[in-house]
Amino acid sequence: MQAEALAFAPADELIRRAAALIFDVDGTLAETEELHRQAFNHAFVCQGLDWQWDRTTYKDLLRVTGGKERMRSYHARLKVGPPLSDADVAELHRIKTAHYAELVETGCCSLRPGVIELLAAAKARGQRLAIATTTSHGNIDALLSQALGANWTAAFDAIVAGDDVRHKKPAPDVYLETLARLKLGAAECVAIEDSANGLISASRAGIPVLITRSMFFRDEDFSAARCVLDDLSELAAKPKK
Numbered sequence: 001m002q003a004e005a006l007a008f009a010p011a012d013e014l015i016r017r018a019a020a021l022i023f024d025v026d027g028t029l030a031e032t033e034e035l036h037r038q039a040f041n042h043a044f045v046c047q048g049l050d051w052q053w054d055r056t057t058y059k060d061l062l063r064v065t066g067g068k069e070r071m072r073s074y075h076a077r078l079k080v081g082p083p084l085s086d087a088d089v090a091e092l093h094r095i096k097t098a099h100y101a102e103l104v105e106t107g108c109c110s111l112r113p114g115v116i117e118l119l120a121a122a123k124a125r126g127q128r129l130a131i132a133t134t135t136s137h138g139n140i141d142a143l144l145s146q147a148l149g150a151n152w153t154a155a156f157d158a159i160v161a162g163d164d165v166r167h168k169k170p171a172p173d174v175y176l177e178t179l180a181r182l183k184l185g186a187a188e189c190v191a192i193e194d195s196a197n198g199l200i201s202a203s204r205a206g207i208p209v210l211i212t213r214s215m216f217f218r219d220e221d222f223s224a225a226r227c228v229l230d231d232l233s234e235l236a237a238k239p240k241k
Contacts, residue, residue, distance in 0.1 A: 011210060011227040012235055015118070019188040020128035020157070022178055022207065025135050027194035027214035030111050030143055032104075033062065034215070039100035040067070043092045059216050065134045065168040065197055068093050101142035111147045112212070114232030119155065130158040132178040132191065132202075134168045137161045158182050170197040175205035192232070196220040 015021065026032045037058040044051040051074065053061065064073045068089050075084050084092075103109070122129055131140065140161060144152040153159065158181035165173035179186060186206030193199050194214035202209045203224055211225040212232050222228045229235070 011229060014190055014208060014210060014226055015122075015235055016125065018127060018190040020130055020182055020184055020190075021118075021122050022130045022132050022158075022175065022189055022191045022202070024191070024193045024195075024198050025131060025133040025140055025143065027217060028112070028192055028198075028212060029115055030109050030147065031215050032109055032139075032143060033058070035100055035103045035109055036067070036096075036139075039096045039103060040071075042099045043096035046095050047088075047092055062195070062216055063197070065170070066162055067096060067136075069168070097136065097138050100139060104142045104146050107146065109143065109146075112214075112231055114235060118232050118235055123155070128157045128182060128184075129155055130160070130178050130182055130189075131156055132158075132160050132174045134162040134174065134197075136163055169195075170200035170204070172201050172204035175202050175207055179205065179207075190226075193225075196222070199225055 023029055026036065034055075037053055037055065040053055040058075041051075044053075053074075061070050061074060064070045071089055071092055072084060075081075119129065133140065137159070140159065141152075148155065158178050160174050160178045160181065162168045162174065165171075165177050167173045175186075175191065179189065182189070187208070189207050191198070191202035191205075191207045191209045192212060193202060193209055194212055195217040199209050199211060199222060208226045209224070211222045211228040213222075213228065213230050
């Protein structure tokens with residue numbers, strides 16, 4: 001397969017002809033960001049902070065990748081008091097992560113349309129699957145153990161989270177590490193993302209990107225993506241002549 005042919009194929013061809021599909025998690029596999037927002041607010045209450053992130057505030061804060069980084073950025077914007085200590089940030093993040101897992105375990109956050117079908121079709125074609133995300137391993141496990149079962153990790157050849165690399169998206173680190181673990185070239189893979197930061201990250205690693213629009217990021221600039229879909233159900237298999 002020629003890299004150029006893969007890069008400029010229509011969405012279904014781009015996906016079918018890749019050696020590996022690399023998935024972002026939040027917003028891409030499931031609409032999790034609203035649960036993350038609620039979990040952050042829960043942590044703030046638990047720690048006696050008067051912070052309250054409404055959807056508009058949270059959408060703006062999502063420009064900052066990483067939950068700990070997001071809290072530090074918000075506190076800096078307030079210009080009140082000294083920076084949060086590492087211990088304070090760690091405790092807030094611990095409470096937030098635990099509450100997020102509790103919310104997910106209620107079954108209120110299913111995978112987005114087309115995700116299950118795409119994962120199954122990719123496996124049937126013999127394609128490799130990977131995850132490259134800014135979120136934590138704990139958050140990934142909370143979501144996918146609920147959606148795919150306790151043995152969900154067996155479906156993926158590489159799982160790289162934000163804490164596994166030095167720089168989070170939009171830096172390319174998470175994708176470069178994923179390529180290294182897969183032992184594949186960038187042009188052999190397709191990254192499936194929902195945000196501009198994710199698009200930039202994968203593109204900097206040289207990987208063609210397919211965007212699936214999500215609730216918080218649907219209006220961002222995706223002009224550099226190979227394909228932009230409303231959701232992955234648009235990739236439903238069609239009979240080939």
